[in-house]
Amino acid sequence: MKKISTLFILFISVLTWAQSSISGKILDTDGQPIPSASVTVEEPGKDAIIAYSITNSKGEFKVTFTSAEQNVDVKVKAFNQKPLQKVVKNENQTQNFTLQDDATEIKEVKLKAKMITKRGDTISYDIKAFESKSDRTLSDVLKKIPGIDVNKDGTVLYQGEPINKFYVNGKDLMEGGYGTINNSLPTGAVSKVEVMENHQPVKILQDKVPSESAAINIKLKKSVTMTGRGEVGAGLDPLLWNVKLTPMFFGQKNQWVVNYKANNNGESVEKEGNMLAFGNRWEGRRGQSAGNYWLSVDKASTPNIPEKRYLMNNVHFFSANVLTNPFKSKEWELKASTSYTNNAISRDSKRETVYEQDTGFFKAGKITNEESNNLYSNAAKGEIIFTKNAKKGFFKNTTTWNGFWNEDRGFSGTRYDMAVADPSLKNISLDEALSAPTGVFKNSLSTIIPWKEKLVNFMSYISYQTDRQNLSATNENFFDLDKQFGRDSESVHYGRLDQSIALKTFMANHSASVGFSHKKWTITPEVGLNLSFNDMNSQLYGDRNLLDDRFQNRMIWNEINPYTQVGLNYKGSAFNLNLTLPLNMYNMDYKDELRAKDSEISKTVFEPTFYGSYDFASFYKVSAFGGINYSYGNFGSVYDGSILTGPKSLNVRNSNLLPENRNINSSARLEYRNPLNNLFFNVRYSYNDMKKNIITKSTPFLSGASAVTLAYNDNSSYSQSESAEVGKYFPKFKTNASVNFSNRDSNSYSILVDENNVDNYIENKSNGQSLALKFNNTYFSWMSLDYNVSLNWNKNSDDYRNNVNRNSGWNHNMNLFFYPIENHTVGFVWDDVTTSQGATNLRNSFYDLSYQYTWAKKKIDFEIKWLNIANRKLYETISYNTTYFSTTRNSIEIRPSQVMFTVKFNFK
Incomplete structure (x- = not known):
């Protein structure tokens, strides 16, 4: 609470700075x-x-x-x-x-558009000012614009925060899944990129309910545009192929995008279907659907480098999005979308862990683990959205169906080289398989109806999901979990384990609210009811024989959570305020039908949230957020029968231990965005404090396996971060540069059970800093440069061992393009990642070379690219564990040297 008070005082003090208007x-x-x-x-x-x-x-x-x-x-x-x-x-x-008239006869006029202009809450960027000769799609340019960043997953950030909408000519065709357009819209079709700050997407609320998020609108050169991007490529070592076909149409009444992408050259095009922006709560409830996975095979490691370096894939992805105005009124929109993914991924990694001394958990010596995977997935989605977004009313209904069919295969091997070891200790191997089909149906409805001077809002959301998972593991010499299956002192060894689980989840959320507006104030009382009904059945088999009821579950977890709240909003020209005052009633019922147990939770809590922002001196904005929330567990928090969640992990969560958690989170931010001198910066601070009554209790084994239970133990953990970013565009030098610095602190608690069956209470603390520089330059007509470098420093400590470790690393990426002759481009890419632990430095360098000829008349590019010139086979990292006094060296298989020839073209 002190942190929130400090932030609130800071926020109020900023508002009272001496200003003039x-x-x-x-x-x-x-x-x-x-x-x-x-x-x-x-x-x-x-x-x-x-x-x-x-x-x-x-x-x-x-x-x-x-x-x-x-x-x-x-x-x-x-x-x-x-x-x-x-x-x-x-x-x-x-x-x-x-002003006096001053008309002048002009004989010759040269118009020079400004690169960045601002009108009201909208900042417009002339895309040509930031584009280099090598750029072809919107995503190539977007990451170069000051104030805008693009995450690895494709999420667009403005001033360090995700956008809430992505429009093309003012229309939201993709409903948050904008990766397809971002990666395939040719730059030649785009006129401007507009950032709409404090964007409230629901028009009837624009003068009443403030928003802290920004949106992006891509303004095309023509109001009716037929465009798109395509690629066809083939390569060697091994036989490689790549196909991308994405035609697009953007009209005044209709928009559509059709997308087919397939490759085996390491590009995860299926992620373009992910939702990256979610609008706001008044539009209803939307989210990324996924399977409710309780079981998994052992997974090989993945490196922190671009996916094209390591992803061994074979993927086919198809999607189609359509937007139309079905009635004469343009206020009504109908959107339909569908997608299908077929994907196969293989991975291999090895880690060598050296234990310096006998810690009570492990003996001194070395353990080598190898993991190998073949992951197969199919996913299908269909969605229909019907919307009316007008100043006089709002309606949105979203119906979504998802299906997932995953088949995962894994191999895990363990070799021992221990100074002190059991003579019977033998190398271990496990063959693993997981089958996991999932079906999801969801419908979300939200409507806002004006009634006299009031606004009435009704919201309804229902979701039904089924999951079936079957995990199988056959082993040789795997002994670590034997005693977990024995009765009393008897030991039982199983050569094969089969875990099956069936899950069903039904959710229904309904609410009604009325908004009362007076001048710039809006008060919104609301009542709602959230329902969740879940059941789970699980069985564990040893050598195909059903184990006793200690390894079975038939449980029901139901939640009935009515609530009432009051929202207070102030929407001014400079000052915005949102205060939500909810009274939430949590009623949860856990039933174990196998053991005839029934546990209940009934709590009524006050969970307020606060957000406020203030724009001052034309270019500055300060904002603050604070909130308190409670949680009392969810489906999966407790179960009394042990579940083999992975081939090496046997978990049980005693239902006598019901969780009660309290979380306080707060943040503050200062922004400066000045399009007159092309300068942007922001400073951010966040703090999170979590109090829990339960702690995880783990028993580790030599193979890397563990048995996990829960224990009552009050504990508090926190995390806080501070960051600052400065970005400026230098038009004279055609250079965009930004610097980002961040500091992070956190702690966590756990209990580890040693070989003497003694509980060890451990607090781990971590501190990390990072410094990043982004730089791109198009000053020379014969060259362009994109350069990114980040450095990180980390400190980890274990108070139980009184052990402290420091490590560091850096990551650098350079894209250098030369244009020696018109329509000819030579490119050089250099990726470099280094991790350091003590005196050991592991450096991973990758180099690519490309040549591209552009047939300007037809707007076709012919490219030949040589990837991983040095033919590096492994990516290596090193880390240290302060609890086990162990150093781990991780080696991950990556893609070998390969050559690709690609033809790239625009559809129009």
């Missing part, structure tokens, strides 16, 4: 308003703008600024008008200006 009208000599006139404020004697404003259609303006000077200069400019400058006092005031 000048408002008024700009008129011509006939007394007519002048729209789009610029009003700037400067300190006397300084050629630097401290604040600005643009007049609206009525000629009105308001500019807010902070300055220590007694007087400031106000400058007014407008097309065909004589500029005006006036010295005014630094205080709140109203000033009206009349």
